[in-house]
Amino acid sequence: MNQEFNAAYWEQRYQTNQTGWDTGSITTPLKTYFDQLTDKNLRLLIPGCGNGYEAEFLSRNGFTQVYLADSAPAPLANFKKRVPGFPEEQLLLQDFFTLDGTYDxxxxxxxxxxxxxxxxxxxxxxxxxxxxxxxKLMGLLFDTTFEKEGPPFGGNREEYRLYFAPYFDFLVYETATNSIAPRQDKELFILLQKK
Structure with a gap:
């Protein structure tokens, strides 16, 4: 692979508005899951958070321990403009693989x-x-292949199972039924629980 997908690469994508993955709001599968959570004190981590629409939704709905992590400063700055009262110490300008702490x-x-x-x-x-x-680890994974070389990089549920099975029990692992239109039938909704 020739391209290095580092912080500078992602920062450049945000600075030049090459953010085709950005839906402009929280997506339905995540909103539906969050709507059934009752413990507003859960410690949540959103790695590679981008513009953080999920964190904005959670914050506006009373969740106080939401942490966003991204290696590029632009999306965190965008989030801070939209949600000015969000705690600064919960915005982590950091590579995911260097994070520490414990999250629910x-x-x-x-x-x-x-x-x-x-x-x-x-x-x-x-x-x-x-x-x-x-x-728990919850969210969406693309269950499809893409015509162009990534990112985004596609894959399939059988491949992903190999990565997660050593560490997690699979509570939900199925095609999302409420994806946004461009991703319909191409997303796998996962809810995995650490063993």
Whole structure:
């Protein structure tokens, strides 16, 4: 792989508005899941958060322990403009693989597909490191292949199962039924619980 997908690469994509993955708001599968959560004190991590629409939704709905992590400063700055009262210490300008701490729930929304596929086993391992026993990883993974070389990088549920199975029990692992139109039948909704 020739391209290095580092912080500078992603910052350049934000600065030049090459953000085709950005839906402009929280997507329905994540909103539906968040709407049924009752514990507003859960510690949530959104890695590769981008413009953080999920965190904006959670924050506006009373969740106080939401942490956003991104390696590029632009999306965190965009989020801060939209949600000015959000705690500064919960905006983490940091590479996902260097994060520490413990979270009750990790939210996956277009971060996994942005990583070079060779990092997927490390992603699964890192998620497990950041969660206590019983902690959850929830979100969406693309269950499709793409015509162009990524990012986004596609894949399939059988491949992904190999990465997560050593660390997680699979509570929900099925095609999302409420994806946004361009992603209909191409997303896998996951809810995994750390062993």
């Amino acid at each position: 729930l990790i939210v996956e929304q277009t971060f996994f597909c942005a990583l070079p596929p060779e990092l997927r086993p490390a992603y699964a391992r890192k998620c497990a490191e950041l969660l206590p026993a019983g902690g």
